[in-house]
Amino acid sequence: MRRLAVVVPKPDSQTAIDGLEAEGVYDDRRKVCEHDADHVELPVTEEPASVPFERAIAQDDPDPRAPDLDDLLRERGWTDAERDRAPSSWAVLGSVILADFGDCPRPGEAGDALLSLHREADTVLDRGGVDGEHREPVVSVVAGVGDTETVHVEHGTRYAMDLAEVMFSPGNKAERARMGDEVTRGERVLDMFAGIGYFALPMARAGAQVTAVEKNPTAFRFLAENAQLNDVAETLDTILGDCREVEASADRVVMGYYDALGGPVAGDDPGYLAAALDALDAGGMLHVHAAVPEPELWDRPLGRLRAGCERADRAVEILDRRRVKSHSEGVFHVVLDARVD
Structure with missing residues (x-):
C-alpha cells in the first residue's frame, strides 16, 4: 500500500x-x-x-506507528509492574529525547523503545535536575549515539543547545511563545536572566529591541549563537555578566530566575528586583517568575513584589498571575505580570 x-x-x-x-x-x-x-x-x-x-x-508498505511506549514495552516482554516504572512523559528536543527515568528497570531498553517511537531523534537522556550557581543540568545518556548537542525548533524559533551543559525546560513552551506575542516592534526589553535565549529570541524575532544578560559562559555562548541562527543579531544585544551591574532603560523587563524575588526566607533579597525597577521606565511591564510552594500561593510572590516596589517608591498594578507548570512536589512555577509606574 x-x-x-x-x-x-x-x-x-x-x-x-x-x-x-x-x-x-x-x-x-x-x-x-x-x-x-x-x-x-x-x-x-x-x-x-x-x-x-x-x-x-x-x-x-509504511510501518504502522506503535500506539505508545507502554504498548511497545509490552510487546518486548515487560511486565505490568515494570511498565509502571517506565517514563510516563518525555520531550523531544531536536534530535534528543529528554525523560525522567527514576527507578525504571532496564532504562537502556526503555530508551531504545523511545527511539523507535521517535525516529527523528538519535539520543535519549535521563534528566536528573540542575546543580550549582549556573543551574547546570545533571543528565546521563541512556540510549542512542550520545550526542547531547542539538537544535530544537519551537514556534519558528531555533534553539541551539547542549543539553549536558545548559538547562532547557520543555514545560515552558507556552510561556516562551507568549512572550513573543506580548511585545511590539521597536519596544525596548531587558531580559535579566536570558540563558540561551528562551524568552529573548521570540521577543527579538517579533521586532523588539532586546538586551539579553547571562552570566553562565556556556549558556551565553549558545545565546550569541542563537542570535545569529535566528537572524536577530541586529535587534538582540547580548551581555555576559551580572544583570545587577547592567545599565539599561527598558519598556519591559523579564525576570526569568526563580529566586529573583529572594529565597525561602523572608527578607532574603538578592537585589534583582531593585535592579529591574532601576531599568524599567514608568508605565513599563514587569514579568516575574518564581517557584512557590502551593500553600504560599499567591501571598509570597505578590507580597515580595509589592514590598520591593514600595521600597523603590514605585506604584505597581498586578495584571495577571498564572501557573506555568509543576516545578517539583507541591511547588509551582508561576509568573506575575505587572505594570509599574
Missing part, C-alpha cells in the same frame, strides 16, 4: 508535526521514518497547505 509523506529537515520535525496536526493532515497511524542522515519522512493524509516541506513522496 502506498501512502503519502512529506520530507523535512530533522531539526524542523517537531514544529512540522505540530503544524500538520493543527492543519489536520498528520497521519499518526504511521511511524516517522528516517529519510537520510539529515531528513525525516512525516506521514500525512494529503499535502499540507501551510506547513513548509521539501517534497512529498509515496511510501511503500
Whole structure:
C-alpha cells in the first residue's frame, strides 16, 4: 500500500508535526521514518497547505506507528509492574529525547523503545535536575549515539543547545511563545536572566529591541549563537555578566530566575528586583517568575513584589498571575505580570 509523506529537515520535525496536526493532515497511524542522515519522512493524509516541506513522496508498505511506549514495552516482554516504572512523559528536543527515568528497570531498553517511537531523534537522556550557581543540568545518556548537542525548533524559533551543559525546560513552551506575542516592534526589553535565549529570541524575532544578560559562559555562548541562527543579531544585544551591574532603560523587563524575588526566607533579597525597577521606565511591564510552594500561593510572590516596589517608591498594578507548570512536589512555577509606574 502506498501512502503519502512529506520530507523535512530533522531539526524542523517537531514544529512540522505540530503544524500538520493543527492543519489536520498528520497521519499518526504511521511511524516517522528516517529519510537520510539529515531528513525525516512525516506521514500525512494529503499535502499540507501551510506547513513548509521539501517534497512529498509515496511510501511503500509504511510501518504502522506503535500506539505508545507502554504498548511497545509490552510487546518486548515487560511486565505490568515494570511498565509502571517506565517514563510516563518525555520531550523531544531536536534530535534528543529528554525523560525522567527514576527507578525504571532496564532504562537502556526503555530508551531504545523511545527511539523507535521517535525516529527523528538519535539520543535519549535521563534528566536528573540542575546543580550549582549556573543551574547546570545533571543528565546521563541512556540510549542512542550520545550526542547531547542539538537544535530544537519551537514556534519558528531555533534553539541551539547542549543539553549536558545548559538547562532547557520543555514545560515552558507556552510561556516562551507568549512572550513573543506580548511585545511590539521597536519596544525596548531587558531580559535579566536570558540563558540561551528562551524568552529573548521570540521577543527579538517579533521586532523588539532586546538586551539579553547571562552570566553562565556556556549558556551565553549558545545565546550569541542563537542570535545569529535566528537572524536577530541586529535587534538582540547580548551581555555576559551580572544583570545587577547592567545599565539599561527598558519598556519591559523579564525576570526569568526563580529566586529573583529572594529565597525561602523572608527578607532574603538578592537585589534583582531593585535592579529591574532601576531599568524599567514608568508605565513599563514587569514579568516575574518564581517557584512557590502551593500553600504560599499567591501571598509570597505578590507580597515580595509589592514590598520591593514600595521600597523603590514605585506604584505597581498586578495584571495577571498564572501557573506555568509543576516545578517539583507541591511547588509551582508561576509568573506575575505587572505594570509599574
